[in-house]
Amino acid sequence: MGLFDNLASTMLAKMGGEQANIAKVALDMFNQLGGLTGVLDKLKALGLNDQVASWVGKNDNLSISAEQITLLLGEAKIAVMAEKFSISAEELSKKVAENLPYLVDKLTPDGVVPKDGGNIIGALLSMLK
Numbered sequence: 001m002g003l004f005d006n007l008a009s010t011m012l013a014k015m016g017g018e019q020a021n022i023a024k025v026a027l028d029m030f031n032q033l034g035g036l037t038g039v040l041d042k043l044k045a046l047g048l049n050d051q052v053a054s055w056v057g058k059n060d061n062l063s064i065s066a067e068q069i070t071l072l073l074g075e076a077k078i079a080v081m082a083e084k085f086s087i088s089a090e091e092l093s094k095k096v097a098e099n100l101p102y103l104v105d106k107l108t109p110d111g112v113v114p115k116d117g118g119n120i121i122g123a124l125l126s127m128l129k
Contacts, residue, residue, distance in 0.1 A: 022095045025081050026103060029073060029096070036107055036114070039072075046071055051101070056108045061101035066093035069100070 033039045043052050046068065054062040070078055070093050082092040108114070 022099055025085070025092065025096060026099065028081060032073075032077070036104070040104070040113065042072055052104075055101045055104035056111060056113060058111050061105055064097050064100060066090060066097045069093040069096045 030036065030039060033042055040052050040056070043064075048064065048068065051062045051064050054060065070089075073081075073096075075089070078089045078093055082089040085092070087095075
């Protein structure tokens with residue numbers, strides 16, 4: 001994790017609350033999977049091309065299930081992240097599933113995945129408003 005990510009995590013920790021916790025999970029997820037492109041590539045590899053296309057495109061966002069989030073991250077990673085925030089793995093997967101489509105949509109406002117991966121921190125912060 002780079003200096004900017006460390007600063008962002010510290011700032012999110014100070015904000016507290018459930019949304020800040022989910023934002024921290026999302027930041028960890030994006031870092032672990034190689035940024036926006038890595039997350040989208042892994043989702044496509046899981047056969048979720050329609051969901052990815054809906055989030056990046058300008059149509060309504062299709063949903064993703066908590067089970068699919070668990071496949072994306074793996075049960076072990078979900079368990080570790082959930083323990084950090086004192087919630088169940090199922091609750092964590094559910095919250096990420098609820099927020100991931102919106103986050104990807106915010107990161108791709110023009111219907112295109114930015115070459116630099118987009119401003120993940122900015123998108124997370126806008127979700128907290």
